[in-house]
Amino acid sequence: MIFLIGWQYEAEGGPAMNDEKVPAELDRLWRLSAESRLGRPAKLDVDRVVRAAIELADRDGLSGATLPKIAEALGVTKMSLYRHTGSKDELLDLMADLAVGPAPLSSAVAGEWRTGLTDWSLAQAEVFRRHTWLARLPISGPPKGPNQISWLDAALRVLRDTGLGWLAKLAVVGLLGGYVRSASQQANDMAEGRRGTGLDQDQAEREYGRALAKLVDVERFPEAAKLFGAEIFETPVAEPEPSDRDFRFGLDLILDGVATAIDRRNPD
Template sequence: MAQDDVPAELGRLWRLPAAAPVGRPAELGIDRIVGAAVAVADREGLSGVSLAKVAKELGYTAMSLYRHVGSKDELLVLMGDAAEGTPPESGPAPGDWREGTRQWAFALRERFVRHPWLADLPVSGPPSGPNAVAWLDAGLRALRGTGLGWGDKVGIVSVLSGYVRTMSSMARQMEEGRRGTGLDQAQVERDYGRSLARLVDPERFPDAAALFASDVFEAPAEQPAAGAEDPDFAFGLELVLDGVAAAIAAAKAPPARPTS
């Protein structure tokens, strides 16, 4: 398929061949531009990315980049697809939808940990790049034997990816909030619980007051080692998967008999 058959931005996202415009530097291409942009984002965050800065990284002018990338918005889409990469090929035995979706979610979260700025990317539409479609395909494949319809399966993949994105963003923001305080997460939770215990009025907030009077913040769960599964993420993920299990059970249940 030639790029003329699809919108230009989509053609560049899928790296479809296109005629090189006059004056295009032969050694500069989309992959080099996107690679440099991802490196800037990894180093400085998404706010540090601009066409001018990326061009400077590569030793070109910003105008040179516009011959390959139509706008900064397009560059962000290209960066997101590149940083997500492709999902792992290995997985559980066919039919084990829960383990399949669990592995899918943790694998996607690993990409967000590797590139924290992914959670800051604007959501401009449904998956459209080759890597984004690969993740969609892998998620659908994990749900293949559930008996659910396409709409339900797409909805589940969307909910799971949204959960990964939100939890990754929260974890990064909390880490940034601790930065410079010299406190670890356990100390932050302990100080939070003690402070709120003094502030929360049991008459006004009875259940919240009971929470802060408990020892839940005094002895938080042991923090995982680097690279280990995040217990908070895992807990929420299992709740989401419980909902998926209920949807699967409902889809397989025989229709209710009408009452006379």
């Protein structure tokens, strides 16, 4: 369940809370506290720290974005980072929200929920492709950063006229987001496994099929033996890449299920 915080926007356009003080981690995540304009500009700010962390993670993986390495990259002490990140867990939240960026606009028009959700899923898959470490981040709770909320809002807009209730809409968004994350991590793992072999995915699948065809016994594994005997692994595959093809197939299966749920909610 997503818990919404009651923000009130003041006349100047700045967000503020009615009575309660915003928790420090949300203050940093939403960039609510403006830097002091007095004196010399601060050497560090949240964005500079988080961007440095993302650059390290993109280059060396998530293990490369440690606080000591971030401090070294920025030429500061490790302790000076805590004012801007709070903790390592909070840093991960900040990295995730900045890395995903704001949700792009969909090409779908009103009522074309399937096109809209397809655009949404493909755009999110592209984010995971650019930042492979994102799929390995621990999930600490529902979306709470402004960019993550923009992705939630974009999906809810697409589902606005489907007749689904809020819980069903959130379930659809969670299912699609989980699928994109899982498929992206699997594609990353497969690519990592092929690294150093000189094989692309088609070639790796061909080698896999040939090897298993020799090992899988028809009496012990009758259906698997038929699979490896069908030579589907030998068939050259044109564009798109196998991982993209598999992703679209799985996505279509999920959207078929969403269509069924919508039809049940809105019978002719």
